[in-house]
Amino acid sequence: MANAFENKSPQGKILSFGELLLRICPDASGQWLHDNQLPFFVGGAELNVATALALWQLPSAYFTALPDNELSTQIDDYLRAKNIDTSSIHKHGDRIGLYYLTRGKDIKNNALIYDRANSAFAGLKPDMVNWGKVLDGVSWFHFSAICPAISEDVAAVCSEVLEAASARNITISVDLNYRSRLWKYGKHPIDIMPGLVEHADLIMGNVWAAETMLGIPVAPDIHESGQQSIYLKEALQTSQAIMAQYPKCKAVANTFRFDAGKGIDYYTALYTADKLHHSKQYETDKVLDKVGSGDCFMAGLIYGFYNQLDAQETLEFATAAAYTKLFIEGDATNLTAAQITNAIKP
Numbered sequence: 159m160a161n162a163f164e165n166k167s168p169q170g171k172i173l174s175f176g177e178l179l180l181r182i183c184p185d186a187s188g189q190w191l192h193d194n195q196l197p198f199f200v201g202g203a204e205l206n207v208a209t210a211l212a213l214w215q216l217p218s219a220y221f222t223a224l225p226d227n228e229l230s231t232q233i234d235d236y237l238r239a240k241n242i243d244t245s246s247i248h249k250h251g252d253r254i255g256l257y258y259l260t261r262g263k264d265i266k267n268n269a270l271i272y273d274r275a276n277s278a279f280a281g282l283k284p285d286m287v288n289w290g291k292v293l294d295g296v297s298w299f300h301f302s303a304i305c306p307a308i309s310e311d312v313a314a315v316c317s318e319v320l321e322a323a324s325a326r327n328i329t330i331s332v333d334l335n336y337r338s339r340l341w342k343y344g345k346h347p348i349d350i351m352p353g354l355v356e357h358a359d360l361i362m363g364n365v366w367a368a369e370t371m372l373g374i375p376v377a378p379d380i381h382e383s384g385q386q387s388i389y390l391k392e393a394l395q396t397s398q399a400i401m402a403q404y405p406k407c408k409a410v411a412n413t414f415r416f417d418a419g420k421g422i423d424y425y426t427a428l429y430t431a432d433k434l435h436h437s438k439q440y441e442t443d444k445v446l447d448k449v450g451s452g453d454c455f456m457a458g459l460i461y462g463f464y465n466q467l468d469a470q471e472t473l474e475f476a477t478a479a480a481y482t483k484l485f486i487e488g489d490a491t492n493l494t495a496a497q498i499t500n501a502i503k504p
């Protein structure tokens with residue numbers, strides 16, 4: 159069966175929209191102070207998506223805001239060398255956002271420190287950007303729940319660009335990536351996200367994010383058995399509830415990533431055309447870098463739907479993309495589409 163996006167979009171650019179962040183990586187022992195060295199990576203959830211798509215030979219474009227200075231020019235050159243179209247990057251403001259993450263740690267703990275207040279992206283306001291120009295030639299628009307978590311103004315900008323993209327019949331995807339360290343401006347995700355998600359054709363996240371952001375409840379005893387079949391049943395219910403609540407939505411994807419000692423167990427589900435697909439389960443007892451694995455899954459879904467793969471092929475590609483990212487240091491994948499296809503679990 160062909161996929162749910164088949165007749166939706168002509169094959170234009172895929173524009174990822176979000177804040178570029180530099181990740182600074184101190185080591186846990188403080189050796190960086192003695193060595194005068196702090197490793198870093200270029201990141202930001204939506205840029206990680208754009209980077210993967212460009213590497214996989216799709217027409218990938220990226221919108222962010224950066225200050226008009228020499229550092230931004232170097233970053234711009236770096237992204238263009240990766241075949242990312244940066245022509246719509248908005249130059250204003252004074253800062254590039256940073257985050258510090260202790261080497262080898264996950265963003266879901268105290269090892270994460272944000273230093274992104276007053277960044278150029280956080281300074282975006284409605285009516286500042288000509289969206290007609292930015293969206294010219296775009297057939298797919300991707301954003302994530304990190305953007306509206308930054309400030310009320312940025313949430314309003316998200317709404318503005320989504321209205322413009324919807325009016326142009328552009329396919330829209332969203333990653334419900336919940337960052338509890340953000341959302342500090344007096345609004346909760348549930349106040350903002352439903353109004354943005356209503357524009358989305360493809361919604362990716364997990365059942366807990368759907369609860370926090372869209373108010374779709376998760377069974378309270380879900381962790382009791384730990385069985386895959388119970389989690390998949392929950393994925394089905396959450397997906398059906400999302401589809402009922404958001405009539406524009408054509409596909410919902412959920413990931414399940416559980417810590418297992420120093421490693422993880424990982425599998426995913428995709429609901430589309432009234433059917434729940436699930437991936438193979440991947441297991442590993444060690445992981446190098448979890449950052450950006452979810453972004454890679456998102457990019458894999460876009461890759462599959464854009465290339466008209468069927469739903470199961472799309473899901474297996476996206477899952478292998480996310481899983482293989484766990485062994486790559488840095489924010490984005492460096493594996494080609496062919497390498498990922500070869501890594502799909504038989």
Ligand SMILES: O=C(O)C(=O)C[C@H](O)[C@H](O)CO
Nearest residue numbers: 201202203304337449450453
């Ligand atoms: O938290 C953010 O805003 C980031 O973009 C940092 C990481 O790039 C992101 O969490 C990875 O998904």
